[in-house]
Each structure stands twice: as structure tokens, then as C-alpha cells.
Amino acid sequence: MAEALLTLTGVNTHIGHYHILQGVDFAVPRGELTMLLGRNGAGKTTTLRTIMGLWQASSGSILFESVDLARRETPAIADLGIAYVPESMGIFAGLTVQENLVLAARRGALEDARLEWIFRFFPALKKFWFLPAGLLSGGQKQMLSISRAMVEPRKLVLVDEPTKGLAPSIINNLIEAFGELKKTDTTILMVEQNFHAARSLGDSVVVMDSGRIVHSGRMAELAANDALQTRLLGLSLETHQ
């Protein structure tokens, strides 16, 4: 396994009176796509938001290339080369597709070659370039949300349920895009409920339950072990779509 790019150690997160993350420990190997799985309410989204600084960890450390993210604010975390694709997609509905991508390009102007690379997976974005993003379909909004993370090289991309509610053909587009993104040595931590996507993309896997990590290992091993899937996730991944 590759060296860890991101390491969470004893991370606790409270939201109001609720103790959501209860000592989360896991590592995300550099250059790999790590799947974060678990039942609804297990704490997957909270984990991503805590890494991104959108919710503050009450204790523990989140080491990213020896920098502790738990002590940083969200913009400073993004400055380290970390992009976030939230479950809600977080697109700016009143801004055009172009404007959404312009804002995502922190280093300066949009690079034509990078855009053409993105348009290969998501041609609809080129077609709707000057259209307000709020008029896009759900799938196209997700494409835009992911494209914002891809518009310039990142070290780590956090993705929360990208295939949720999307048609199979669009899911295939997303799988292809993430596959290509992996080839650029981008490390990805993804929350996903769709087994086809999880098995196609995941190199390693972390399973959460009730705010704790209950399993970590290789995705291929979990995908091949129905008994383990049932024990960890409550049902076989094959039926978990």
C-alpha cells in the first residue's frame, strides 16, 4: 500500500449536543481512491466535512502531508490543494457554467487543455457553457460540481455520494471521469452507496458505523467477501444499489 497522504487519528466531532465522530482513525493512501462506506447516519459526510474544516473536530488530529487540518480554517485547507464535492453538489445556481468553473480555478485563468479534458467526459458542460447552472439537470449539476474539483490539479479530492439519484448512463460518465482523475495521481476519498461505482473505482475501503471505523482494507477483498459485506453494511453490496 502507498504511503498515507491523509491520516485521521482519534478524531471526535460534536454537532450541537450530538457526538457524531467518536474517535475516527484511518489513513488515505497517496494516489489511490479510498471508498468510505457505511449505513446512513454512520458519520461519512461528517468525516468529509470535518476534514474540510466545515465542522470543527473537537479533538484528534487530521494530518495532511504533516499539516494538521484540525487546526485550520476551511479556505486554508483548500489552499493546500484539497477540493470538496458535497452531496448537495454546492453549485452556484445563479452563475453560469463558465463562471462556476472560473471561481474554481484558483491559480488563474482556465486552461483550455484542462477544459477539453473535462469536456471529454462531460460534453454537456461545453454545450451549456453560458447557461446559468441552476437550469442544468441533476446529472449535469453533478458533472459541474465534479468538474470544479477537476479544473486544476489537486492533491486530494473529497467526494460525497456523487452518483446519488443519477441515471445509469450518467453514473458511467462519472466512473470514467474519476478513473481518469486517478490516473493523474490525484488522491480521492469518496463516500459512495452505489456498489458498481464503489467496486469499479475503489482501491481501498474504509467502513464506518455509529461514528467509528469498523473496517479498513482493500476494496477487492471486501467486494469478494459477501459475509464481510453483510456483517459490515447490513447487506451484500450487490443488492446495495
Place this chain on the structure above:
Amino acid sequence: MSAADDTALPQARIDLIPIALVGAIALAAFAMIGSASTWVTLTVAGLAMGLLIFIMASGLTLVFGLMDVMNFAHGLFIAIGAYVAVSMMRLFSGAAGAESFLANLGAIAPALVAAIIVAGLLGLFFERVIIRPVYGQHLKQILITTGGMIVAEQLIHVLWGPDLLPLPRPTALRGSFLVGDIAVEKFRLIAVVIGLAIFVALIVLLNRTKIGLLIRAGVENKEMVEAMGYRIRRLFVAVFVAGAALAGLGGALWGMYQESVTASIGAQMMVLIFIVIIIGGLGSVGGCFVGALLVGLVANYVGYLSPKIALGSNILLMVMILLWRPQGLYPMSKQ
């Protein structure tokens, strides 16, 4: 970058109904007033009033849109702008009283610039000391900004005295232009020009610059803007200061429009400003513009046609618009 195959594209549509409403109200008023010259005079007065309110309100609507901060002390910046203009016009009273327009400009320009600077600096101080400790706490925001407004009014009494102060317009800006039997006050026309210039500048800023994109994006989803690496707090401070500076400019112009200033000028204007930003849709500059025009025109038309209900006409306008569009004319999508 060009979009391919435009035929299949859904089209972005601008909602023209609120703009048409402004025209419809003007036409209805024309039918009721019956006299073209009176209608033109009232319309220009309404546009001037509306655009001055827009100058004062535009910053407040963005401040609310960006950070959900309800600043009831926004009127403080209006009052300070007006009082600074009084002091500056006294300082340059010779130039203000001269017959030459250029000499007048030598009085009014420093007065407006000083109003902008002082109100902007006060905005910076106010954001740091009063607003920052109560981010995200609406009840405390209302209480502390209302308290700040009361304290500021008393400080104005200490600095400038409790009496109404005259703010005479420079000589060249007094009187009216006469076109046939139509009389249009010069100052109102200038207020219209300044208001339109500021509206255009704001629209260009919001739509053609990266900082404008950030403001629009921040109004929709500030969390995502931060996740992209932008410091929304810094952006908010910049918008707050710019909003205070615009309120100061608006206060100076409103004082000249009224030709007098009292310490309660800000508190009085806040009623109209809140009506405008609620009608327009909180956080929407375009909505604020249309809302301000509606308020200005309705106040002037009703004041002429039925003075007895003039006082409540804008409240009635707000109620009717909110019954029609509960989120305002141009609601912002917030996440």
C-alpha cells in the same frame, strides 16, 4: 469558448414582470393624474427618490445576502454621510454659493467624497467592534445594532447639536429645467444620473469581475465559496465597508435633496430601505433597484393623488408584493 448546437439549449430568461410593473404603475398614474407636465415632474421626483434609496439600500441587501447579518444601524452611515456633507459644505460655502457650476463642483465633490470616506471608515470600525462578535446570532444582531444606532444618534447630537441643520444645494443645482410647461428640478435629475451610474457600476462589478462573481456566489452558498479557498469574511468586510460608504453617499445626497439634516435622518430612511430590500428579495441588487423605483414612484404618485394615504402607501405596496411573491421580486436561491 462557444456553445455548440444552440438550437437545443434551454434559454436563460430574465424575469421582466417586475420591471413591467414599474412601467404599468407609471402609466396608470399618468391616466389618473391627467396632466403630462405634472406626471413628468412626479415621475422624475419618484425616480430620484427611488435611486437615492437604492444607493443607500444596495449595500445592506448584499450584507444580508452574504452573511445573514441584519444591520439595523445601517442608518447610522446615512446620517454620518449627511452630517459630514453639512460640515464640508460649510467649509466650502464660498464655492457652494458661487454662480459657476465648476466652483459649485469644488464644494459638492469634496462633500460627497468626504461622506463616502468617513462612512466607509465608520463601517470598518462598526463591523470589527459591533458586528463581528455576533455573527450568526440574529437576535443579538438586532439588539446590538439597534443599540448602536441609538448611541450614534446621541453622538451626533454631541458633535453637531440637536437642531435641524440646513444643507443648501450649491447655487447651480437649485431651480428647475423648464421644457415647455414641464419643470424638472435640477438636483433630482442629477440624483437620477448618479443613482443610475451607481447601479450600472454595481451590475458591471457583480457580473464582469471575479470579486463580483465571488459576492454572487457567496450570497448563494458561502460555505462552498470557503471550500474553494476564498476567505468569505474578508469579502464580507469589503462589502460591508462599501455598503457603508454608499449609504454615506446616499445620506449626503438625501440631505441635499431635503435641504436639511437631522440626527434621525438615518432611522427615518431605514423604514423605506427595509421595505425596498424586502420587496426586491434579500440579497438581490437587481431586486433592490426595482424595489427602490417602485417605492419612489408610488410615494410620489400617491402623495399627489391621495395625500391622506401617502404615509401608508409603501407599506401597502410591500404587503401586495409579498402576497404576490412572498420571497420578493427577485428571490435569491440560498443553500
